Amino acid sequence: MAFPFIWQIIMSLSTNSEVQSVVPTFWPAELQWGNYATVFERLPFLSQLRTSVVITVIRCLAQIALCTLAGYAFARMHFRGRAIVLALVLSILMIPSQVYLISQYQIVQGFGWLNTIAGIVAPGLFSAFGTFLMRTAFLNLPTELEEAARLDGASPVRTFWSVMLPLALPSISVLAITSALWSWNELLWPLVISTYQEQMPLSAGLATLVSDKSNTNYPVIMAASMMAMAPILILFIVLQRRVIDGLAFSGLK
Amino acid sequence: MADRAEAHARKRDGLWPWLFVLPLLSGIALFYLWPILQTFYYSFTEWGVFGGSEWTGIDNYVRLVSDPQLYVALGNTLLYTGIVLLGIPIAVYLASLLNTPGLRFASLYRVLFFLPYVAMPTAIAMVWRIIFNGDFGILNYLLSLVGIDGPYWVSSPGIAIVAVAIVGLWSSIGFSMIVLGAGLKGIATEYYEAAELDGASPWRRFTSITVPLLSPSIFFVTIITVISSFQLFDLLYAILGSQNAVLPKSLSLVYLFYQAGFITNEKGYAAAIAMVIFVLIGLVTLLQFRLQKRWVSVD
Numbered sequence: 281m282a283f284p285f286i287w288q289i290i291m292s293l294s295t296n297s298e299v300q301s302v303v304p305t306f307w308p309a310e311l312q313w314g315n316y317a318t319v320f321e322r323l324p325f326l327s328q329l330r331t332s333v334v335i336t337v338i339r340c341l342a343q344i345a346l347c348t349l350a351g352y353a354f355a356r357m358h359f360r361g362r363a364i365v366l367a368l369v370l371s372i373l374m375i376p377s378q379v380y381l382i383s384q385y386q387i388v389q390g391f392g393w394l395n396t397i398a399g400i401v402a403p404g405l406f407s408a409f410g411t412f413l414m415r416t417a418f419l420n421l422p423t424e425l426e427e428a429a430r431l432d433g434a435s436p437v438r439t440f441w442s443v444m445l446p447l448a449l450p451s452i453s454v455l456a457i458t459s460a461l462w463s464w465n466e467l468l469w470p471l472v473i474s475t476y477q478e479q480m481p482l483s484a485g486l487a488t489l490v491s492d493k494s495n496t497n498y499p500v501i502m503a504a505s506m507m508a509m510a511p512i513l514i515l516f517i518v519l520q521r522r523v524i525d526g527l528a529f530s531g532l533k
Numbered sequence: 534m535a536d537r538a539e540a541h542a543r544k545r546d547g548l549w550p551w552l553f554v555l556p557l558l559s560g561i562a563l564f565y566l567w568p569i570l571q572t573f574y575y576s577f578t579e580w581g582v583f584g585g586s587e588w589t590g591i592d593n594y595v596r597l598v599s600d601p602q603l604y605v606a607l608g609n610t611l612l613y614t615g616i617v618l619l620g621i622p623i624a625v626y627l628a629s630l631l632n633t634p635g636l637r638f639a640s641l642y643r644v645l646f647f648l649p650y651v652a653m654p655t656a657i658a659m660v661w662r663i664i665f666n667g668d669f670g671i672l673n674y675l676l677s678l679v680g681i682d683g684p685y686w687v688s689s690p691g692i693a694i695v696a697v698a699i700v701g702l703w704s705s706i707g708f709s710m711i712v713l714g715a716g717l718k719g720i721a722t723e724y725y726e727a728a729e730l731d732g733a734s735p736w737r738r739f740t741s742i743t744v745p746l747l748s749p750s751i752f753f754v755t756i757i758t759v760i761s762s763f764q765l766f767d768l769l770y771a772i773l774g775s776q777n778a779v780l781p782k783s784l785s786l787v788y789l790f791y792q793a794g795f796i797t798n799e800k801g802y803a804a805a806i807a808m809v810i811f812v813l814i815g816l817v818t819l820l821q822f823r824l825q826k827r828w829v830s831v832d
Binding site for chain 2: 282284300303347349358360362374376378379380383385386406440484501524
């Protein structure tokens with residue numbers, strides 16, 4: 281299972297002729313660390329990295345804010361039409377993304393956001409899955425603390441912010457991880473929104489690199505793809521329990 | 534009584550819930566709910582080159598059912614799904630091995646198997662492209678050691694989709710294992726202890742206890758895998774590349790959608806393809822709801 285990753289590291293440190301030799305070079309004669317430096321010279325790697333980081337951070341923060349608020353209201357507050365509104369939001373979970381892609385494109389185009397970070401980020405600020413996750417989290421919290429806060433005369437905002445939100449932190453971290461992972465790796469949407477390589481996030485930037493036939497400097501491509509995956513892989517290895525539990529849950533939607 | 538409590542709670546919460554819900558709801562309505570309706574409408578229209586669209590009724594659907602590419606895409610998507618599904622028996626077996634009490638390095642194995650699932654598909658696809666390379670790829674080198682003359686994996690029609698599916702299988706096993714692992718934890722250890730006392734072999738315990746009691750989880754993972762495989766795009770795009778000559782023979786349903794919507798700019802036609810994907814996935818989801826009731830009652 282880990283072989284492609286190991287092979288990738290080895291190739292990223294080889295020369296191009298070592299990668300292309302018919303009898304594979306299992307270990308390069310000399311480690312070519314310079315391949316990693318070349319990535320920054322040859323590809324718009326830094327600007328794509330910047331786009332990836334910006335869209336991932338913005339989406340994470342927005343999803344945390346919007347989904348915790350809505351999730352809390354759906355779980356613990358009472359209002360007319362709650363069931364219907366909730367059903368509308370959750371129905372999106374069952375609909376494949378192609379169904380709204382064209383129309384989302386029209387909307388983003390209408391805002392004049394094609395080829396901008398705002399355009400790549402916009403639809404992903406709102407997450408039905410995140411709302412579902414946070415609603416479940418708040419439903420599973422005990423009611424006593426909340427009732428005590430209310431009896432003390434705390435406003436709904438205060439109850440939410442000081443009492444319930446801290447209790448929901450583990451689920452919020454799951455939300456942050458799943459949203460970061462998806463945002464970092466997503467391909468189709470950024471691909472249709474951005475035309476210029478410089479404005480793409482890494483996921484789309486690397487994919488267009490492949491299509492370019494003239495690009496046969498394999499070790500540099502390997503180094504680039506290694507660096508593109510690295511942030512998420514490190515995040516995963518550091519927070520493995522949380523990530524695995526979170527993604528197992530995301531499958532359970 | 535309950536109604537009165539509910540009415541009281543509503544009065545107490547007042548407008549607050551709406552303030553909490555509206556920021557999310559406005560975005561969901563604009564970027565998700567409205568687009569669903571719009572796509573449905575678009576699927577009955579044709580778009581001019583210079584903008585503007587006209588109502589053409591079911592023309593797009595008529596064109597779609599007589600489009601040979603649709604059947605190529607459908608066939609490839611099914612083939613891909615079938616190959617990726619082969620990962621599930623492997624995942625069941627591996628998950629039960631990982632569940633062995635007192636297994637050393639269990640969390641290390643879990644991380645290793647899960648790594649492909651979290652890796653950026655477009656980045657890892659480049660590695661696989663080189664592994665699959667017909668001239669100097671290590672896969673064909675290994676095959677040559679056992680006397681097999683390996684094909685040009687990513688540039689032969691018919692084989693390219695298999696190559697993509699191998700990567701799909703590789704990247705989905707970890708996820709299936711995690712979900713199945715959660716199911717395994719729910720099986721009482723008494724069953725295994727009793728079977729061991731009766732002298733059942735490990736294989737017998739696997740086939741007679743693990744597999745049947747795990748069947749709801751297996752079924753669930755199968756459905757999830759089918760749904761995600763039906764939406765194959767990232768791996769196909771990244772492994773084959775958009776300029777690949779075998780693409781017309783190797784595309785998936787979502788690639789067909791992407792091509793119509795954003796390459797040849799036939800948005801109405803693309804909307805019709807999206808509706809077909811929607812209906813197919815809807816049928817699978819429906820099947821899940823129907824059968825789940827029956828399967829969950831097993832325990």
